[in-house]
Amino acid sequence: MTVVPGVGIGTARADAESDASVIARSRDEPEVFAALFDRHADAVHRYAARRLGGEVADDLVAETFTTAFQQRHRYDPARGAGADARPWLFGIATNLVSRHRRAEARRFKAMARVPALADHDEPLADRAADRVVARAVGRELAAALAALPARHRDVLLLVAWGDLSYEEAAQALGIPVGTVRSRLHRARSKLREAWGGSNPTALREVSDHA
Numbered sequence: 001m002t003v004v005p006g007v008g009i010g011t012a013r014a015d016a017e018s019d020a021s022v023i024a025r026s027r028d029e030p031e032v033f034a035a036l037f038d039r040h041a042d043a044v045h046r047y048a049a050r051r052l053g054g055e056v057a058d059d060l061v062a063e064t065f066t067t068a069f070q071q072r073h074r075y076d077p078a079r080g081a082g083a084d085a086r087p088w089l090f091g092i093a094t095n096l097v098s099r100h101r102r103a104e105a106r107r108f109k110a111m112a113r114v115p116a117l118a119d120h121d122e123p124l125a126d127r128a129a130d131r132v133v134a135r136a137v138g139r140e141l142a143a144a145l146a147a148l149p150a151r152h153r154d155v156l157l158l159v160a161w162g163d164l165s166y167e168e169a170a171q172a173l174g175i176p177v178g179t180v181r182s183r184l185h186r187a188r189s190k191l192r193e194a195w196g197g198s199n200p201t202a203l204r205e206v207s208d209h210a
Contacts, residue, residue, distance in 0.1 A: 019085035020077040027073055036085060037065050043086070044093050047162045052100055053107060064093045090162045091172035094154050101150055108146035144194035152187040155180050 017025070019036060026033040044064055048057035068089055077083060097104065145153060158169040166184070170177045 018083040020075070020083040023072050023075045023085060026069075030069075033069050033072065036068070036089075040086060040089055041065065043162075044089055047090065047157070048093055048097065050161050051097055051104055051107075051157060056100065056103070060093060060096050063096055064089060067092050067096075084168075086162075087164060087168040087171035090158055090164060090168075091174065094158060094172060097154075098150065104153075105146045108142045112140070112143035112146065140194040141191060144191050148187055148190060152183045152190075155183040156187040156191075159184060 017035070019039070022032055022035050026036075041061055045057050045061045048060045048064075052060065068085075071092075075085070075088060145156075148156070154173060155169055158164045158172055159166070162169075162172075164172060166177055166180045170180045173180070
């Protein structure tokens with residue numbers, strides 16, 4: 001992954017600080033912002049890769065942290081951002097994902113058609129990664145994800161793959177918690193249909209395999 005341009009290695013002091021404190025200090029000491037990258041880049045990359053694939057995720061993570069660095073003066077913990085920057089960062093990443101809506105839908109549709117991986121298969125790395133995700137998600141679920149309205153898919157995957165709470169997802173998307181709950185309920189209902197009535201909250205388990 002690409003390190004944020006112009007940002008150096010975080011100091012030991014930054015490593016011991018909260019995200020909010022690091023962001024506040026980075027306004028005068030830009031180099032400490034690297035501590036935020038060190039803490040959260042892997043999680044943001046996993047989230048982006050599951051939605052768009054590894055190649056796109058590399059660029060999206062770099063753009064997420066570049067955008068965050070440029071907007072660090074607007075980060076205000078008192079307005080609901082809190083000490084943990086994950087909702088803020090995942091919100092930026094999700095906004096960037098929105099530029100790839102068609103590609104994401106095509107990806108899930110393709111995953112719904114991926115055949116089972118035979119023991120003797122030796123596919124290329126990217127193809128293997130896609131198959132692992134496809135096998136973990138399942139064909140029916142991949143098709144259901146592709147069919148979800150983008151706003152419902154964003155909420156569902158922030159909770160399931162971003163591991164955000166309802167409140168954090170609301171912060172990430174800039175919407176009320178009640179809207180998060182409503183969209184999540186509708187998304188889960190669609191997934192429950194795809195899974196033949198089983199519990200779609202098990203989508204969290206995909207993060208352990210993807």
